[in-house]
Amino acid sequence: MKLTKRSIYIILVIVLTIAVDQISKICVRNTIVGRTDIHPGERISLIGDAFILMNVENTGAFLGMGSDLNPTLRIILLLILPIVVLAFVLRHILKDTSLDNLSLFAFASIIGGGIANVYDRVVYGSVTDFFFIDLGGVFRTGVFNMADLSVTTGMIILVIMSFKKKEKEA
Known part of the structure; x- marks a missing residue:
């Protein structure tokens, strides 16, 4: 594969997503895990x-x-299937040159977040989640991590881009 600006952009977003996620999890594990008062x-x-x-x-x-x-089912559904899907999505965005930069960013964020969580499952046997938002019952999340945030952000961008594309076509 020839390294173009486009493929470097994709790889950079994926690597930065993984790095931010893993660094945040290391900080949480070092700050919280092992403390007897928490x-x-x-x-x-x-x-x-x-x-x-x-x-x-x-x-x-x-x-x-x-x-x-x-x-066995957990390995298939939480490790093997995500790896296969992430590989297909990566192959798609590397080959489909019609994708705009925002869509590339969204797909690369999803791939990076997915890889980061799969990495945790392989290395630690679980995924470290650490952030929770509760805006007085108006908006409340489950406990999540930066990889989850990247995947969710990527999905929201893709949905918005899909609606914009349909508006343009109409």
Whole structure:
């Protein structure tokens, strides 16, 4: 594969996404894990009750779904399938030269976040989640990490771009 500006851009976004995620998880593990005054699942206020830091080791996928699966199914659904899907998406964005930079950014963010969480599952046996937002019942998240944020942001960008494309065509 010839390294073009486009492929360097894709690789850079993926690598930066993985780096930000892994650095944030290292900081959380070093700050929270091993401290005797903080227990698993305990909340640490960052900004009042709205932005909370905590350490949750998630053996499943989104919001812990799949953590009760038998080990073989968990390997297939949480390791093998994501790796195959991420490889196909990467192949697609490297080959499809019609994609604009924002769509490339979105896909690369999804790939980087996916790789970061798969890495955690392989190396640690679980994914470290640590951030929780509760805006007084108006908006409330599950516990998530920077990789989850990258995947979600990428998906939102793709949905918005899809609507804009349909508007243009109409």
